[in-house]
Amino acid sequence: MADDSRNIRQGVINRQGAIESYAAIGDSFTEGVGDPGPDGTFVGWADRLAVILADQLPHPESAQDGTAAAHGHFRYANLAVRGRLLDQIVEEQVPRAKQLAPDLVSFCAGGNDIIRPGTDPDDVAERFERAVAELTRSVGTVLVTTGFDTRGVPVLRHLRGKIATYTAHVRSIADRYDCPVLDLWSLRSVQDRRAWDGDRLHLSPEGHTRVALRAAQVLGLDVPADPDQEWPPQAHRRTLEVRRDDIHWAREYLVPWIGRRLRGESSGDHVEAKRPDLLPL
Numbered sequence: 001m002a003d004d005s006r007n008i009r010q011g012v013i014n015r016q017g018a019i020e021s022y023a024a025i026g027d028s029f030t031e032g033v034g035d036p037g038p039d040g041t042f043v044g045w046a047d048r049l050a051v052i053l054a055d056q057l058p059h060p061e062s063a064q065d066g067t068a069a070a071h072g073h074f075r076y077a078n079l080a081v082r083g084r085l086l087d088q089i090v091e092e093q094v095p096r097a098k099q100l101a102p103d104l105v106s107f108c109a110g111g112n113d114i115i116r117p118g119t120d121p122d123d124v125a126e127r128f129e130r131a132v133a134e135l136t137r138s139v140g141t142v143l144v145t146t147g148f149d150t151r152g153v154p155v156l157r158h159l160r161g162k163i164a165t166y167t168a169h170v171r172s173i174a175d176r177y178d179c180p181v182l183d184l185w186s187l188r189s190v191q192d193r194r195a196w197d198g199d200r201l202h203l204s205p206e207g208h209t210r211v212a213l214r215a216a217q218v219l220g221l222d223v224p225a226d227p228d229q230e231w232p233p234q235a236h237r238r239t240l241e242v243r244r245d246d247i248h249w250a251r252e253y254l255v256p257w258i259g260r261r262l263r264g265e266s267s268g269d270h271v272e273a274k275r276p277d278l279l280p281l
Helices: 002-014 044-055 086-092 094-100 121-136 157-177 205-218 239-263
Strands: 021-025 075-078 104-107 141-145 275-280
Touching (some): 021 094, 044 075, 044 104, 086 094, 094 121, 104 121
Parallel strands (some): 021 075, 021 104
16 A cells, blocks of 8 residues: 555656645755855755746746746745754744645755754654654645765764764655655765855755755656766865865854854744745746
């Protein structure tokens, strides 16, 4: 029965025109921090995935005014807000996603919980699973997202074991609820420092692009480029240059980040979802 459910769900994803609406829920990763658009609003992998999804729909020949309609009837919402913990996402965003009832929801949460001292990845995973169960009863398909392999991330390198444990839980939960998995741990191209923003905590525009391409692949869509394509060669960095960059990073990003943690503040305080409704692209 589980196999039949998985096949039906995958068939819906792969059929042309099946995904006409998409809502993204999560934290800064899904909001798109590190990938600023021309107007200053963050873009990010979810917005980029929405464009790929919209392009899969048949394009109507023209609108009533004679102009071409770019993306047919596709609608997209991004409810993610930077700094949000899992329980906040479940309280604030999951009910809204259920209300919108889109064909697809991407659900990435728990990362901010895992990096906090003393948190238990098993406990976080139990709460994550309850949210997945709730979502799968209300929306078409739930795409869940694993953590990154943080072996090359200075701030998070020592948390690699906790993140790996949580990632294993997410994959198991996906199996139980027949959810497609955006496996970021296995995406080798984001191990390159060029995939990351200057704060070393969020993806760069190219990093977000590669994640969007991998997400589209997971959903069975054709993509215009390989997300694991090798990066161009770059000049060797001298030790002094690396050390100077590390000092700049610590001053500009690490110290303020630690300060917010000590004060109990979040980068998402007073920030609202950038796209709270299902709207055409």
